[in-house]
Amino acid sequence: MHSFEYRNGTLFCENVDLAQLAIKTGTPTYVYSAETILDHYRRLDQALQEVPHLICYAVKANSNIGILNLFAKENAGFDIVSGGELFRVLKAGGKAAQCTFAGVGKTEAEIREALEHGILAFNIESEAELARINRVAATLDVKAPIAVRVNPDVDAHTHKYISTGKSENKFGIAFERVLGVYEAASKMSHIAIRGVQMHIGSQITKAGPFAEAVDKMLPLVNQLKELYGIEYFSIGGGMGIVYDPSLASGAAGWWENEADESLLTLEAYAGAIVPKLKTLGLKILVEPGRFMVGNAGVLLTQVQYIKKTETKKFVIVDAGMNDLIRPALYQSFHEIVPVTKNHPYGEAEKADIVGPVCESGDFFAQDRELPPIAEGDILAVMSAGAYGATMSSNYNSRRLPAEILVHGERAEVIRKRQTLDDLIDGESIPQ
Numbered sequence: 001m002h003s004f005e006y007r008n009g010t011l012f013c014e015n016v017d018l019a020q021l022a023i024k025t026g027t028p029t030y031v032y033s034a035e036t037i038l039d040h041y042r043r044l045d046q047a048l049q050e051v052p053h054l055i056c057y058a059v060k061a062n063s064n065i066g067i068l069n070l071f072a073k074e075n076a077g078f079d080i081v082s083g084g085e086l087f088r089v090l091k092a093g094g095k096a097a098q099c100t101f102a103g104v105g106k107t108e109a110e111i112r113e114a115l116e117h118g119i120l121a122f123n124i125e126s127e128a129e130l131a132r133i134n135r136v137a138a139t140l141d142v143k144a145p146i147a148v149r150v151n152p153d154v155d156a157h158t159h160k161y162i163s164t165g166k167s168e169n170k171f172g173i174a175f176e177r178v179l180g181v182y183e184a185a186s187k188m189s190h191i192a193i194r195g196v197q198m199h200i201g202s203q204i205t206k207a208g209p210f211a212e213a214v215d216k217m218l219p220l221v222n223q224l225k226e227l228y229g230i231e232y233f234s235i236g237g238g239m240g241i242v243y244d245p246s247l248a249s250g251a252a253g254w255w256e257n258e259a260d261e262s263l264l265t266l267e268a269y270a271g272a273i274v275p276k277l278k279t280l281g282l283k284i285l286v287e288p289g290r291f292m293v294g295n296a297g298v299l300l301t302q303v304q305y306i307k308k309t310e311t312k313k314f315v316i317v318d319a320g321m322n323d324l325i326r327p328a329l330y331q332s333f334h335e336i337v338p339v340t341k342n343h344p345y346g347e348a349e350k351a352d353i354v355g356p357v358c359e360s361g362d363f364f365a366q367d368r369e370l371p372p373i374a375e376g377d378i379l380a381v382m383s384a385g386a387y388g389a390t391m392s393s394n395y396n397s398r399r400l401p402a403e404i405l406v407h408g409e410r411a412e413v414i415r416k417r418q419t420l421d422d423l424i425d426g427e428s429i430p431q
């Protein structure tokens, strides 16, 4: 579900009028629905009820402490990829003991901090990292809990920048080498083997790749359980969401036409993997990011100018690729709608919706059919809750947008818009 709908021609987030909110807070502004996030979390929790499990929310999708706090209050775990993310989780009231630490480049300082806080486990991405963790743990005189990230070499049928489970990706350890790494780990004095992990990619809209990866992993997982008494199998995240409702007509599919972005329902996802996972008798960890927060957020932006050239119409808005980089980085689609519908002027027309940043890649949509739109109108870029604010930057010395969390009638600022002084915070002119 998501909690954005029109009421009398005005877009609401839960019970908050987004036209009024945009006037009050200015633009660009991210708005998130707490109800949507909690609904997604609780429904996934429900769908996995037949196996013992822990949902570790992937912090990088949206790391605002106001969002993390929602998960902390549900007693969720967290999947982190840096010491900074661990810091955020702790500030938000999350438990280190429920954090898994992923990523190919963990530094010594990050490893030490994670050990001091007592995280659930490190996901090992290389033999060199395993050796380093053993060394750091020895200096602290503790045993570092680990799971090896296996690269199952399956095709997730997703964009090449967000596909992670193919052998040519930098992530994880090749299937053939995994047992060797576990054997080495078992001989290390300051390593405690706890589990095994995989993560095949992001924005996966079919259940098939998940089922294929689980099938491939099951014999190995059983073997690791026997050999090393592992306690859990983490199946990663990557569940896709619908960005383009016009493509989402089909029901959840199994190896359907790849171009079609049908909704991956929780029933299809869980139905494809839970029966297989049940046979293991292990705790199952899942690490969803996008699925939890993607459809729960929009980016509000105001139309600054309408510019017509010989061949094109441009709608120039006050949000840019620095606020939401997904279209520029992944050629990704975002639905864009006016916050107030049914203006009397003009006819629907095709236009490029572009930002003010000095880059040709600074667009949100190209040749998009839009209802009549005029200078001053507020637009909502939909499904911007994941990999939106977390990937924003100050490029072009643009201030980071405000972020607002809506719950029922309440709209609370969970990140205030940066000030001009924030832009140069920490900078200085040499004496």
Ligand SMILES: *Cc1c(COP(=O)(O)O)cnc(C)c1O
Binding pocket: 058, 060, 061, 079, 102, 103, 199, 201, 202, 203, 236, 237, 238, 239, 287, 288, 289, 290, 291, 386
């Ligand atoms: C990014 C990431 C996730 C979350 O991916 P989503 O597609 O947002 O669900 C989960 N696990 C790991 C290891 C990741 O790197």
